[in-house]
Every structure is written in structure tokens, then in C-alpha cells.
Amino acid sequence: KGKEEPGIVSPFKRVFLKGEKSRDKKAHEKVTERRPLHTVVLSLPERVEPDRLLSDYIEKEVKYLGQLTSIPGYLNPSSRTEILHFIDNAKRAHQLPGHLTQEHDAVLSLSAYNVKLAWRDGEDIILRVPIHDIAAVSYVRDDAAHLVVLKTAQDPGISPSQSLCAESSRGLSAGSLSESAVGPVEACCLVILAAESKVAAEELCCLLGQVFQVVYTESTIDFLDRAIFDGASTPTHHLSLHSAASLNLWMWVVRHPTARPSVRAS
Structure with missing residues (x-):
């Protein structure tokens, strides 16, 4: 007596369980009711219109796994x-997740101006990286994980290619990170992403x-247009400061082709 019979649920438990199921259902609907992405499907080596x-x-x-800062x-x-x-090392220090779930789902928005990351649910912005702050993109296969790694500037407005220029001028070997160089070494960031498959990772890199x-084509055309315009409008004067700056940037890119943003498969 006083014990509940098997198979009978008390009214309190019934209400509580009903509330739990309702919350679970709403949470499930929140995940499944995701908006369609503004995207294209590529069949490599197909390309999108510029x-x-x-x-x-x-x-x-x-x-989105996370962002590693102060990387050499x-x-x-x-x-x-x-x-x-x-x-x-970051996973051992619990700076990056060891196991990925739906909570790590994100949307990468890509244009000729920036790369923007936002959470898939709620779409709160995680970060925004200007294209000129991206030095390289790498695809790394780690067992079943298909990682896409963006090497970016440590600080906004500082081009990560400066650090690559420092690498070539100091003669550092690419295979060792333990070597020390004379003078300060520019730092960079690594933005760590994961794609669902090799095809998806390669498509993103493409x-x-x-x-x-x-971006580089547009920059070159813009520089040439400005140089021609300045030369035609002020033939007896030097290039404008804007054009001179564009010239310096354009010539730097030509002299340091390895410092251009690049896509690599590791």
C-alpha cells in the first residue's frame, strides 16, 4: 500500500513529461526549420561568374571549430x-572541440569583399574577415574530418602577406616552426572550419x-585605370597619392608572387 502500481504514471509526472516532450519537440523544430541558403552547387572544375x-x-x-591566435x-x-x-595542441587545451555537434553548425557567407561566419541557428555573427586579410586557404584531411583552414591577419587591417614576406627574407625553412629568426615575427590567426565531405571542402576552397x-584582377584593372586617368589629366605631374599607393601594392604583389592569397591541399 502506498506504492504506485506498475504502468501507472502519476498526474504530476504526466504533466512534467508532457512539458519535457513539448520542449524537445520545439527544440527539434527550431533546428529543422532552417532557412535555405543563398548558394550555388559547383561540379568541379566548374566556376561561378565573377x-x-x-x-x-x-x-x-x-x-565552426574556433580561431587560433598568435600563430607564427x-x-x-x-x-x-x-x-x-x-x-x-588547441584540442588538448580545450580551445577547440574534440567532438562536433549541431551546435557547431555555421553559415559561411562569401563575396569579393569579405568572408562572414554566422551561427546556423539564430545567425549571430561569429566573425568577419576582409578578403585582403586572408593569406591562404588549406584543405586538411584528418581521419574522417575534412578541415578547411583560413590563415588570416592577426589584427584587422594588417595583411598576413607581410608575415610571408618576412619568411622569404629571413630564409626560414618551411618545415620547422621551432627555428627562431632575428627580429620580431609577424603573428597570424587560423580560422578552423569543417566541411561535411571532401567534395564540400574542395568546393569551398575552389x-x-x-x-x-x-579581387586581384579587379585591383590590377583599377590601378591601370587610375594610372591612365592620372597620366591623361595631369601629364606634367607625378601620380596621385592614391595611384602611387596602388602602384606600390601592385608592384609588391608582382615581386612577391608567393605572398598572394592561395589555396592549398594538405
């Missing part, structure tokens, strides 16, 4: 060993590669 990147944007679903700027983005070394190409 105008799409210049005047529009493309979204891709990824998982001379990190070789094509070295799988070096990249995984930093990722493994899109980023096209963005780099479009």
Missing part, C-alpha cells in the same frame, strides 16, 4: 603536419580561390 562574387554573395554550410606568421599553410600540430582571382 559578377556573382562582385555584386552578390554565396553561402555554404560549415562547422611563417607557418607553412601547405604543411599538414604543422597545421595539425596547432590544432591538436570558391575562395576564385574570389582571390577576382
Whole structure:
């Protein structure tokens, strides 16, 4: 007596369980009711129209693991060993998740101006990186994980290619991060993403590669247009400060081709 019979649920428990099921159902609906992405599907080596990147944007679903800061700027983005070394250390320090769930789902929005990351649910912005702050993009396969790693500037407005220039001038070997150089070494960041498959990772790298190409093409055309305009309007004067700055940037890119943003498979 006083014990509940098997199979009978008290009214209190019934109300409580009903409330729990209702909350679970709403949480499930919140996840499943995700808006369709503003995207394109590529069949490599298919390419998107440059105008799409210049005047529009493309979204891709990824998982966002995190951002590693204060990484030596001379990190070789094509070295799988070096990249995984930093990722493994970050996981051991609990700076990056060891197991990925739906909570890590994010949307990468890509255009000729920036890369923007936002959470898939709620779409709160995680970070925004200007294209000129991206030095390289790498695809790294780690067992079943397909990682896409963006090597970016440590601080906004500082081009990560400066650190690559420092690498070549100091003669550092690409295979070792333990070597010390004379003078300060520029730092960079690694933005760690995960794609659902090798195809998805390669597609994302392909899109980023096209963005780099479009940006440098537009920059070159803009420089030439300004140089011609300045030469025609003020033939007896030097180039304007804006054009001179563009010339310096353009000539620096020509002299340091390895410092251009690049896409690498590790």
C-alpha cells in the first residue's frame, strides 16, 4: 500500500513529461526549420561568374571549430603536419572541440569583399574577415574530418602577406616552426572550419580561390585605370597619392608572387 502500481504514471509526472516532450519537440523544430541558403552547387572544375562574387554573395554550410591566435606568421599553410600540430595542441587545451555537434553548425557567407561566419541557428555573427586579410586557404584531411583552414591577419587591417614576406627574407625553412629568426615575427590567426565531405571542402576552397582571382584582377584593372586617368589629366605631374599607393601594392604583389592569397591541399 502506498506504492504506485506498475504502468501507472502519476498526474504530476504526466504533466512534467508532457512539458519535457513539448520542449524537445520545439527544440527539434527550431533546428529543422532552417532557412535555405543563398548558394550555388559547383561540379568541379566548374566556376561561378565573377559578377556573382562582385555584386552578390554565396553561402555554404560549415562547422565552426574556433580561431587560433598568435600563430607564427611563417607557418607553412601547405604543411599538414604543422597545421595539425596547432590544432591538436588547441584540442588538448580545450580551445577547440574534440567532438562536433549541431551546435557547431555555421553559415559561411562569401563575396569579393569579405568572408562572414554566422551561427546556423539564430545567425549571430561569429566573425568577419576582409578578403585582403586572408593569406591562404588549406584543405586538411584528418581521419574522417575534412578541415578547411583560413590563415588570416592577426589584427584587422594588417595583411598576413607581410608575415610571408618576412619568411622569404629571413630564409626560414618551411618545415620547422621551432627555428627562431632575428627580429620580431609577424603573428597570424587560423580560422578552423569543417566541411561535411571532401567534395564540400574542395568546393569551398575552389570558391575562395576564385574570389582571390577576382579581387586581384579587379585591383590590377583599377590601378591601370587610375594610372591612365592620372597620366591623361595631369601629364606634367607625378601620380596621385592614391595611384602611387596602388602602384606600390601592385608592384609588391608582382615581386612577391608567393605572398598572394592561395589555396592549398594538405
